[in-house]
Amino acid sequence: MASIVNTKGVDISDYQGDINLSKVKSAGYNFVMIKCGQGGNGRIIDSEFTDNVKKAEQLGMPWGVYLFTEACSTTAIKDECDKIDKLLKAEKAKGYRPTLPIALDLEYEYHIADGGGWNESNVKNITAVFVSEMLRLGYYPVIYTGYYQLRDWISTDTIVKCDVWLSQWNYAPDWTRKLGLWQYGGEKNYLESNSIPGVGVIDKDKVYKDYPAIIKNGGYNGWGNGTPKQIDEGTAAQLIIDTAYALLNVDEHPDSCDIMNWYGTFSDDINDVACCCAGQMYLFNHAGALDLIPGGKVADCGSLCRNFYDADQLYGPDEVRPGDLVIFSWSKERSSYWPASSLEYKTLDHVELCVAVYDDTIKCIGANNGGDECDDFQIKTRDKSNISCCCRPKYSDYSYEPYSENEEVYSEDESSVASVQSWLNNNYSADLDVDDIYGPRTKAALVKALQTELNRQCGAGLMVDGIYGNMTSSAAVCLFVGAQGNITKILQGFLICNGYSTNGFDGIFGSGTMNAVKSFQRDNDITADGIVGPVTWMLLAG
Structure with missing residues (x-):
């Protein structure tokens, strides 16, 4: 099966009734997350669950499940985990096993007052217990919730052990750490229609990890006979690209440089420091993926080139692809800086993140490239002839394809x-x-x-x-x-x-x-x- 990374899918429940998943798949939505139940002890089973699983299996659509929690205590969340386990074992007996994660759907307005209700202490507790129980039972867990709950109420120790399914109806996800799935629209959808013809209004999602491969190879969700492997920590190229788009027009400190405020050691006065390279470090840190930069953060293109060369991750100008940190030469003269000099690369003048590749140009996002302040992230079209070299992080997926080289581009x-x-x-x-x-x-x-x-x-x-x-x-x-x-x-x-x-x-x-x-x-x-x-x-x- 081809990788589903960066593709779109849907999440469904009995709210959609007898859904026509064939029309969903034909419309270009490749995977499905299926509601299995609801309640503080999983007492309500979704009436369409078993039929929806069967439909997904018959269509060859990767599927996972989510339980709409009302748990406010350790006992209640353990009961929910037990209910999920029993439901999935019943499906396994039919030959059906999920190749997408098992999610706890955490939505504050449905938390009842019993046991203290919706508060930081209870949320931290039930999410930690859910992840631990799911891992103990051999499942691949994710937490589905909103940005502020992830930021303020869920323990870092919990997020380290699982992935995140972000619910944020926006143009780009604001939360990027351990992001595996993003629900980008439902009743409101800023990227596309909120409905599918013949199906109606539906929640739509994007996936950043090749879950079928991760789950099968790791032995999760009933696919293995032993203890599952540790959950994959990888970062997809598209996640970095989405983070770059999210930084456009963001200015946290109007009177100083956001990038150098974060980077340190240099002046943070507006336009005192040419921070194109530090800007890319800032971007990767914003995505929770600074560890993808060999040698750690740097603030000059020469050091960036050398560190990626030492890590065997430096590529020539003809090998550019989305997700690369592209170093440009404005003079187009041969560099005198090693290792670019020995590779006969051009001067190392400026760096931006490539987000799209065309015949003669690439689309990039970077800082210090023409905005009012050096920390403004801007989109630019760059000529391929100005590329000196490409620094390629070790993303979890290498299947991300450039946009069509036949697409018409205007400078x-x-x-x-x-x-x-x-x-x-x-x-x-x-x-x-x-x-x-x-x-x-x-x-x-x-x-x-x-x-x-x-x-x-x-x-x-x-x-x-x-x-x-x-x-x-x-x-x-x-x-x-x-x-x-x-x-x-x-x-x-x-x-x-x-x-x-x-x-x-x-x-x-x-x-x-x-x-x-x-x-x-x-x-x-x-x-x-x-x-x-x-x-x-x-x-x-x-």
Whole structure:
């Protein structure tokens, strides 16, 4: 079976009734987490559990389970663990074994007052007991909960022993340590539609680890005959990339440099230190993965190159891939710094994280690369000819594929009405004159493109007529920093055509697009929050 790393799935319960999992799989959702029960002692069995397991098995979809806890005591959580064990042993007797983790679903509003209810002491206790009991019984545990509970109420000692399934409906996960699964949307979904055609509204998830391989090879969940191996500590390349997107437009200390505040030993005054390399150390630390940097944190590209070379993790410019720390040369002259000199690499001038690879360019995120302050993380399109070398961390997965090398990419100086018109012609058969003039036909073509994408991605059922009416307005999705894809690119098209520079026509909602949105909002006397909601869409497209 192919790796499921970085793919999408769903989590389900009897709330969906007799769900058509075949339609879920056909829509591109590759795995499923299935509710097995609920209650302080697991007293309520989900009425669709056994049928949902059977459906997943018949479709060859990797599956795991979760129990919706109301436990507030050691006795209650042990009863829940016992209930999970009995249910999974009954499924194993049928030949069905989960290849995804076993989750404790921890949601505060359902915790009753018995035993003290929802408080830090009880949460720390029941999560610690759950993980210990699941490991004792031979299962692979995860904790499903929100960011603040992970940050404030769950013991570090517990998280070390298990993975995290983060519930955060956002563009990127704010919690990254031991992150195995991310529920990125449910009733609200900022990345895509909240529903699947023929299925309805559904919780959607992303996976960062190759759980079927980890669980089978480790002997978890009934797949082995002995004591399971220690839980894998790996970090996926996509997790680092998602963390980089989450750092865009984040400024914890407006009067000083966030990166050097964390790094130490150097000045933290704004723009006193060129912190591109320290910025990547800051990024990996933010993801809980600083141990992926050989030799520890450094603040210069030469040391970074040498340490990755010593670890046999340094690659040439033609081998670039997403997740690499790419060192650039602006002069393109041969480096005099060892080992780059002996490898005939170019000068070591600047480093950024590669997030996408194309024919002649790569998309990167880094610090000290053109923002107002040196600690601003920005998205940039870089020419491959400027790559000196690539530092590749030892990620838990090496299956992450670059974006299609045939994808059309526009560099920053091509953000013009003409480039928008050309893109609309190539992708939506708009048949526009590429005359660099924003007239009624170009505006209608942008609206048609938006209607097409809302139908394609969200099942909106709109008439593609180029008229931004009430139906289109109701279907338009909210966009803000971190959004990616064709709808974001259409937004950029509207902004560019209205005379606002987005610092790239690339389909990525970065700081350039956010600044353009804010400028447009200010010029139209609406709240300048950088979020594209109904009012902003109407003013742009209506």
